[in-house]
Amino acid sequence: MRPVTDIPKNPAADAAPTLPGQAPAGVPFPKTIRSFVRRTGRVTTGQAKAFADLGPQFILNYQPAPLDAAATYGRSAPLILEIGFGMGEATAHIARVRPDDNFLCCEVHEPGVGALLKRLGEQDIHNIRILQHDAVEVLDQMLPEGSLDGIHIFFPDPWHKKKHNKRRLIQSEFVAKLAARLKTGGYIHCATDWQPYAEQMLEVLGAEPLLRNSVSGYAPQPDYRPLTKFENRGLRLGHGVWDLVFHRI
Template structure:
């Protein structure tokens, strides 16, 4: 779904998870995205122009004031890489009591989500069009998140490229530190080898606990998108991994 693709190239010792969450970031080697070719539609561009000033937040290396950003105090869910925003809008509509902070650098995707927000009259989404790794490191303090969604990140299916995958111990440690006790981290992928890696990496993070014996059933709030239906018709599996922050 999203344009999220890469991960840190170094590992952090798990006993230092809290300290790892505050470790310096290295933009040249740690990216949560790759620039995609392609142009958006006129409708997407119009949505960015008209709705962007209200719903797209500027990146700043300072803690985000979520009450000011959303106009209320509510549970906060971070989504990393929402693609064209189909699942994002669906979930936000199902859960109006929650706020959703969504990172995506692909402008057509930003425009597509803004269009969906207008069509569905959604006001509980804010978008940061910036590298999610830097957003996590500089805008989100520890314990501020009630949930994290990472759906269908780039699988980098060739074995030599697995090191570029987003779900790696350093990022998971940073995310875990920013999830409040009892909050959750939900990943989904249609690549079995990546699903197994997700299960292994999240299972090794001491701040997190699996909600299932292995892979989790698809939660009701996560819809099956057109992308996913197409994969299932072709015989591809889909795996959900759902962990919670230990209390």
């Protein structure tokens, strides 16, 4: 679940593979925030089958026009946006325990999308739709102001090095964009396992005039967010996890 900033397209990127979060030689830092970085990964046979069998039902085509949520989901229900769902473990769990909500999930990593599709079929989940597209453009073009009841951003890439902090997703400009899309009383829930990023999240979210912290400081982990395998591994190693829940005023 590491939504991060994108790396600009450059022919040099084809010459040698790069690791997630690593810019190819000669490529400058991007000037605009994107919600992801392109990552390589192998789609398994099961994931490929899920794409073929379930993709037409659950994957939406990006279009620069407002989303008709009622038509998309076949019902009117609270709409929750998730930005970057990784392999979809927590996403599927949350959708299953909150069947009365609709979930719009943005992720560009194909193995992750395939894994979530596979979970949807195995667990008989129907209240998720997936957009394989940059969440920033989805916000700008498909989600009008006041259209969301909630936003989930779990474990975005922390960009550990100080010189890379400007690549972090949670920045003032982006948070203002998120807050504007929330209905009054709607919420944004972020979680991170990197304390310096948690501190930045608290500062940036706290400075947004449209948002109010649900508690003083960090929030208790909401019941609907499960501990993933990744998170449990970190906790065993003594890593902390910080949740933040802010509401639109």
